[in-house]
Amino acid sequence: MYTIVQNAKVLHSCSRIGRRQTCYSTDAWRSTLIRGGQRGRNQNEGLTQRSLLQSRRSSQTSATSQSSKPTISAEEAQRRAYEHYRKSSQNKAFNNERNIKIASYAAAVVVGALGATYASVPLYKLFCQATGFGGTTQRVTLTEWAEQQDRREESGNSKISQALWDKLIGMSNVPKEMLPKGKGSFSHGRGAKTWTDEEAAARLASLKPMTENGRLITVRFDSTIGDVMPWSFVPAQLDVKVVPGETALSFFTAKNHSDKAITGVATYNVHPPRAGLHFNKIQCFCFEEQRLLPGETVDMPVFFFIDPEYADDPQLSRVNNITLSYTFFQTDEDDEEDEDE
Amino acid sequence: VQKQHSNFLPSSIMSMNFSSSKQFVKPPQRGIFPLDHDSECRPQMQVYLECLKDSKQQHHKCRDFSKEYLQCRMDRELMAKEDLNKMGFSSEARVQSAEEYDKSKEREGYIAGKHIERKTKWWFQR
Numbered sequence: 001m002y003t004i005v006q007n008a009k010v011l012h013s014c015s016r017i018g019r020r021q022t023c024y025s026t027d028a029w030r031s032t033l034i035r036g037g038q039r040g041r042n043q044n045e046g047l048t049q050r051s052l053l054q055s056r057r058s059s060q061t062s063a064t065s066q067s068s069k070p071t072i073s074a075e076e077a078q079r080r081a082y083e084h085y086r087k088s089s090q091n092k093a094f095n096n097e098r099n100i101k102i103a104s105y106a107a108a109v110v111v112g113a114l115g116a117t118y119a120s121v122p123l124y125k126l127f128c129q130a131t132g133f134g135g136t137t138q139r140v141t142l143t144e145w146a147e148q149q150d151r152r153e154e155s156g157n158s159k160i161s162q163a164l165w166d167k168l169i170g171m172s173n174v175p176k177e178m179l180p181k182g183k184g185s186f187s188h189g190r191g192a193k194t195w196t197d198e199e200a201a202a203r204l205a206s207l208k209p210m211t212e213n214g215r216l217i218t219v220r221f222d223s224t225i226g227d228v229m230p231w232s233f234v235p236a237q238l239d240v241k242v243v244p245g246e247t248a249l250s251f252f253t254a255k256n257h258s259d260k261a262i263t264g265v266a267t268y269n270v271h272p273p274r275a276g277l278h279f280n281k282i283q284c285f286c287f288e289e290q291r292l293l294p295g296e297t298v299d300m301p302v303f304f305f306i307d308p309e310y311a312d313d314p315q316l317s318r319v320n321n322i323t324l325s326y327t328f329f330q331t332d333e334d335d336e337e338d339e340d341e
Numbered sequence: 342v343q344k345q346h347s348n349f350l351p352s353s354i355m356s357m358n359f360s361s362s363k364q365f366v367k368p369p370q371r372g373i374f375p376l377d378h379d380s381e382c383r384p385q386m387q388v389y390l391e392c393l394k395d396s397k398q399q400h401h402k403c404r405d406f407s408k409e410y411l412q413c414r415m416d417r418e419l420m421a422k423e424d425l426n427k428m429g430f431s432s433e434a435r436v437q438s439a440e441e442y443d444k445s446k447e448r449e450g451y452i453a454g455k456h457i458e459r460k461t462k463w464w465f466q467r
Contacts, residue, residue: 200370205427207434214439216399237390241399243439247429248400249407251386268366276365282428283371283420290376298376299386303411305429314461320442 204282209245209308215320216241217306222325223252229330230258231292236299245308247282252300252326256292263291264328271323274315278307279322289331374420381417385410401436 072080088094219242221235236251256262266286270276285300292298302324310316377383389406396402408430414420 201427204370204429207429209434209436210439211433211435211437214436216439216441218398218441236386237393237398239398240393241397241439241441243401243436246401246404246434246436249389249410251390270365273365279365280367281369283374284369285374285376287368288373292376293378296378297380298378299380299383300376301374301386301410301414303374303428314459317459318446 200280204247204305207245207247207305207308209243210311214243214246215311216243217310217319218321219248219250219304219306220321220323221250221252222323224325224327226264226327226329229262229264229328231256231262231264231328233326233328242306244278244306244310247303247305250302250304252285252302253297254290254292254300254328255297256294259294261291261293263289263331265289265331266326266328269325269327271325272316272319274313275306275310275319275322278310278313278316279324280305280307286326371421371423374414377414377419382410382413382419385413399439401439404430404435 218239220239221237223233223235225231225233231254233252233254236253240248240250242248254264265288268281268284268286270279281302281304284302284304290298290300304324306322385406389403389410392403392406393400400407408425411420411425411428411430415422
């Protein structure tokens with residue numbers, strides 16, 4: 001459109017923004033931003049005319065620096081650019097169109113962000129179910145239902161529908177062998193107990209640790225009480241060193257300090273998580289309500305073994321310390337006359 | 342009057358575990374030990390714990406005492422009668438000698454990553 005001649009005296013810098021070209025005069029005492037609008041008009045025009053005169057004078061004296069091409073002078077280009085800008089900015093339709101375009105872009109961004117907020121809830125749920133990221137709540141639900149299953153059976157109140165039970169089992173991470181078979185397969189009370197799993201029984205019978213130069217794994221014990229429980233629950237020994245494949249016994253001592261009979265349920269956790277895969281308990285005191293009379297002290301044993309496959313797991317080749325941590329939660333607290341369960 | 346049991350466990354049971362690895366929490370194979378309210382087998386337990394203390398917490402040295410404890414439980418009907426040989430107390434399953442890791446790696450120092458002897462398979466290679 002316009003060609004700018006670089007005069008020795010006057011230098012212009014022009015920039016294009018969209019279809020508009022904004023030119024700035026960079027000469028020291030004449031530097032001004034060419035603005036549209038009524039206010040600066042006279043001032044700019046006056047300046048422009050003055051600069052025109054000046055450049056004409058200077059161009060006459062310095063003949064050598066003139067270009068031979070038929071071009072408009074720098075001043076002319078500046079003036080024309082200025083006029084064009086002024087005209088276009090006074091065009092209200094043009095401005096309005098531009099503003100609407102920008103506003104619609106901004107509104108689209110806002111609506112998109114809002115939509116992403118709503119969409120993230122089901123998306124995250126899918127992600128969690130697929131990867132099992134940090135989710136143990138399903139497993140807790142299953143054991144919780146298992147306990148309440150026994151309680152409900154005894155009280156005869158409500159029966160969990162088979163569909164819901166199947167759904168819970170389907171959602172959980174418990175491998176199939178370990179699921180409670182039928183109802184009430186968790187043994188409780190004194191009396192004959194049955195194996196929950198025939199395979200596990202056979203496996204235990206044939207279990208054999210490495211008898212010579214076995215690798216000793218240190219199993220540490222850790223205990224926690226729920227917040228408001230007036231029990232003290234400590235392991236009787238800090239740790240025990242076992243060989244994978246050897247069945248070992250360990251004890252926890254619990255004491256009820258209050259003057260009411262309190263029922264608690266314990267859950268356990270094995271750290272590192274990979275070692276939990278090989279940690280098997282034959283018999284313990286977890287997942288079932290244990291009722292302590294006021295002031296009573298009780299020893300709770302845990303009979304467990306570490307699977308010999310522990311030695312073949314490459315991820316556990318350097319793991320020599322396992323921590324078994326138990327946490328007791330209060331489920332019920334009753335006075336003498338009420339009957340529990 | 343039957344006390345109304347709450348239909349949900351208190352919120353403290355939902356222990357937040359943010360590790361991305363799967364937690365394996367399995368029910369015990371033979372169920373739950375009934376509570377020993379009268380501390381009938383406490384002497385056996387104390388003998389066993391003493392032995393553990395003396396033998397540097399190594400279980401295979403105190404195996405006989407743990408067997409005695411379980412036998413005591415069975416006698417007092419605190420545990421179902423089982424053949425203890427099948428529960429890992431047979432003579433073939435006796436551990437003769439075992440070694441603990443002597444912390445040689447920590448003592449001598451090591452270059453991280455150089456200790457890997459076997460290549461483990463990624464989940465898509467299995």
